[in-house]
Amino acid sequence: MRNFFSNKKLIIIMVLVIVVVSMITASLTFGQKRARPTIIHQAGNDGLGVIGNVVSMPINGIRNIDDNVQSLFNTYQENRQLKSHLDDLAQTKAQISALKKENKDLKQQVKLNKTLTDYHQMTASVISRSPNNWQNYLLINKGALSGIKKDMPVMSGSGLIGRIVEVNQTNSKVSLISTDKSLSNKFAVEITKDDGTDTSGIIGRYDKDDNLLVMTNVDSPEKIKAGQQVITSGLGGLTPRGLYVGKVVKVKKDDYGLVSSVFVKPATDLNNFTIVTVISRDVEHG
Known part of the structure; x- marks a missing residue:
């Protein structure tokens, strides 16, 4: 029974196809022979038009959906x-910024090294600096193998x-001049008036609020004023x-009008450097 209905559907489709083809053929034949088609001919043409519209609508709809999907995918x-280009651009900008910073640091080190002609110099990079000990210590990438x-x-x-x-062997720990560790050897410095x-003293502490070194134990504090240079004094033998x-x-000044502390702006931003120069302490003290 099921095969019968399937065959019946197939026969109906074939008959419709034959009728449509016959109508198209007749339309073309009679349309060429007559200046104006007959009413039956017109009805056939209209019927074909309706069938064509019915058939083309879902096809065009599917085609439009496919075009829209393709456009959306594109x-x-x-x-x-x-987005990938923007990410690459941001990464490139970050790399350029880092390279510029490193280049600036290297130029400063080259300029510094030219002034240290009496010392043996070793350039190194900062490889670690803990936030918990930011003002106290850092690690550089040179050690005993490099002569440190x-x-x-x-x-x-x-x-x-x-x-x-x-x-x-391959790295070294640096105690910063800004350290607040009480057991650290303080830097002996002097002011050139x-x-x-x-005027001699020591770097006793670091003012984190203003990013200033504080010189204490100041002797002969007379005539100290802003703008005067501060250098290492060589006292104690640790630093030339x-x-x-x-x-x-x-x-x-203290309550008696005497100088108790001298605030010094460091020559280097102690919060922002990546390249350092280690110099030999085996030099003559002036």
Whole structure:
């Protein structure tokens, strides 16, 4: 029974196809012979038009859907490509910025090294700096294999930033001049005054709020004023004399009108450097 209905449907479809083809043929034949088609001919043509519209509507609809889907897919692909380009651009900008910073640091180190002609110099990179000890310590990528020794001064930019306190084979630990560790050896410094005399003291602490070094234990505090240079004094034997530290920015006096603290702006931004120069301490003290 099922085969019968299937065959019946097939026969009906074939008959419809034959009728449609016959009508198209007749339409073409009679249309060519007559100036104006008969009413039956017109009805056949109208019927064919209706059938054509009915058949073409879903086909055109499917075609439009396919075009829309393709257009949407193309838009999605373009958006992905644009996003990828933007990500690449952001990454490139970040790399360029990092390279510019590194290039600037290297130029500063080259300029610094030219002024340290009396010292043996070793350039190194900062490889680690813990946020918990940001103002106290950092790690550089040179150690005993490169000739690094304990207590060697470390400079960056144009000024002193610390000294070596621990040496491993391939890296070393630097104690910064801004350290607040009480057991650290403090840096002995001096102020070069306008009259040619010097005032000695030590870097006693670091003012984190203003990013200033604070010089304490100041002797002969007379005639200290802003703008005067601060250098290492060489006292104590750990650091050679004459390494630039910074400039005086203000002087604080105690209740008796005596100088108790001298605030020094470091020659180098102690929060922002990546390249350092380690210099030999085996030099003559001036």
